[in-house]
Amino acid sequence: MxxxxxxxxxxxxxxxxxxxxxxxxxxxxxxxxxxxxxxxxxxxxxxxxxxxxxxxxxxxxxxxxxxxxxxxxxxxxxxxxxxxxxxxxxxxxxxxxxxxxxxxxxxxxxxxxxxxxxxxxxxxxxxxxxxxxxxxxxxxxxxxxxxxxxxxxxxxxxxxxxxxxxxxxxxxxxRRIGEEDIAKRCLYVAGEEGIDLTPDGAMKIASLSDGALRNAISALEQLAGAGGRIDEAVVSEVLGLAGSEKLLAVASAVARCDTGEAMDALDAMYQRGVSANHFLGDLAMIFRDAAVTKAGAGAPLLGS
Missing domain, CATH: 3.40.50.300 (P-loop containing nucleotide triphosphate hydrolases)
Incomplete structure (x- = not known):
C-alpha cells in the first residue's frame, strides 16, 4: 500500500x-x-x-x-x-x-x-x-x-x-502555522510529486487548514486525486466551498438587508453541499476585511 x-x-x-x-x-x-x-x-x-x-x-x-x-x-x-x-x-x-x-x-x-x-x-x-x-x-x-x-x-x-x-x-x-508557510510547503510537495498546484490554490488550501500542516497536505492529496490543475476554484469545488463570487453575493445581500436574496443564495449553497463551517468562516473574513478597510490601513487585524 x-x-x-x-x-x-x-x-x-x-x-x-x-x-x-x-x-x-x-x-x-x-x-x-x-x-x-x-x-x-x-x-x-x-x-x-x-x-x-x-x-x-x-x-x-x-x-x-x-x-x-x-x-x-x-x-x-x-x-x-x-x-x-x-x-x-x-x-x-x-x-x-x-x-x-x-x-x-x-x-x-x-x-x-x-x-x-x-x-x-x-x-x-x-x-x-x-x-x-x-x-x-x-x-x-x-x-x-x-x-x-x-x-x-x-x-x-x-x-x-x-x-x-x-x-x-x-x-x-x-503555534498555529502561518498560511504563507503552509502554502510554501504545499507548493514544494506538489512540485516534488508532479502535482500541478497554483499559488492561489496553495493559499486557499492553507486558509482552510486551521494552522495545521497535516490538514493541508492531506487536502492536497485529496485534490491531486481529481487530476489536472489545482487552482483556487478547484479547491473550492472539490472541498465543498462557496467560492468568492457566491460569498460576495451573500455578503452584498446581507449588507443591503435583502433577506430574500441572501436566503436564496444560502439555500443554493446548501443544496450543493457547501460546508457550513467553512462558509461562515469565509463570510466572517469578508466582513472583517470590510471593517478594516473602513477603519483605515492602521487598524489591527484580529488573528493576524
Missing amino acids: SETLYLKWRPRTFRDVVGQNRVVEVLKNQSATDRFAHAYLLCGTRGTGKTTCARILAKAVNCRHKVDGDPCGVCDVCRGIENGDYLDVIEMDAASNNGIEDMRDLKEKSIYNPSGGGKKVYIIDEVHMLSTSAFNGFLKLLEEPPEHVVFILATTDVQKLPATIISRCQRFDF
Missing part, C-alpha cells in the same frame, strides 16, 4: 520543521551541547508538529553523528527510530494506556538501562488523557527520574494537566 503524502513528507530533522522556529532553535541548541532536560512537554493544536518534533528530539538524544545539533538521519539509531523499531524509543498513546497499572508498568521498565548505550526515550502522546491515579503515579517518576531516561509528553489540551506535572517539564508551545 502506498504511503500517504503527509507521512512521506513528514519532517525527519529539525531543519525540515515548518513554522515552529523558536521551538526548533531551542531544541537544536540543546542537542548541539548535549544538555537535554529529563522531561519535555509539547503543547498545541493538532497537526502543528508536536509528535514529529518529539521523534526528531528522540533521534537527537541518541544520534551518534549529529551535525550542528541536527540528527544525521542515516545512522542505525535514526533509521531505527524512523522505522519504529528502535528498542530504546517507546511511544505510548495515553488515550488507551491511561491507568495506574500502565504507569506502574512504565516505571518498572524504565529502570532498565537502554540497550543501545544512549538514553531511553518515552514519548507519551495525548498525555492529558491519563487518569488522576495515573498522573499521581507518573508524578513520582518525574520527581526522581532515572538518569538514562528522557520523557517527551505531547498534548492538545494542556489545561487538563496537573500543575505538578507541568512544573517538572520544559514546556514548548506549538
Whole structure:
C-alpha cells in the first residue's frame, strides 16, 4: 500500500520543521551541547508538529553523528527510530494506556538501562488523557527520574494537566502555522510529486487548514486525486466551498438587508453541499476585511 503524502513528507530533522522556529532553535541548541532536560512537554493544536518534533528530539538524544545539533538521519539509531523499531524509543498513546497499572508498568521498565548505550526515550502522546491515579503515579517518576531516561509528553489540551506535572517539564508551545508557510510547503510537495498546484490554490488550501500542516497536505492529496490543475476554484469545488463570487453575493445581500436574496443564495449553497463551517468562516473574513478597510490601513487585524 502506498504511503500517504503527509507521512512521506513528514519532517525527519529539525531543519525540515515548518513554522515552529523558536521551538526548533531551542531544541537544536540543546542537542548541539548535549544538555537535554529529563522531561519535555509539547503543547498545541493538532497537526502543528508536536509528535514529529518529539521523534526528531528522540533521534537527537541518541544520534551518534549529529551535525550542528541536527540528527544525521542515516545512522542505525535514526533509521531505527524512523522505522519504529528502535528498542530504546517507546511511544505510548495515553488515550488507551491511561491507568495506574500502565504507569506502574512504565516505571518498572524504565529502570532498565537502554540497550543501545544512549538514553531511553518515552514519548507519551495525548498525555492529558491519563487518569488522576495515573498522573499521581507518573508524578513520582518525574520527581526522581532515572538518569538514562528522557520523557517527551505531547498534548492538545494542556489545561487538563496537573500543575505538578507541568512544573517538572520544559514546556514548548506549538503555534498555529502561518498560511504563507503552509502554502510554501504545499507548493514544494506538489512540485516534488508532479502535482500541478497554483499559488492561489496553495493559499486557499492553507486558509482552510486551521494552522495545521497535516490538514493541508492531506487536502492536497485529496485534490491531486481529481487530476489536472489545482487552482483556487478547484479547491473550492472539490472541498465543498462557496467560492468568492457566491460569498460576495451573500455578503452584498446581507449588507443591503435583502433577506430574500441572501436566503436564496444560502439555500443554493446548501443544496450543493457547501460546508457550513467553512462558509461562515469565509463570510466572517469578508466582513472583517470590510471593517478594516473602513477603519483605515492602521487598524489591527484580529488573528493576524
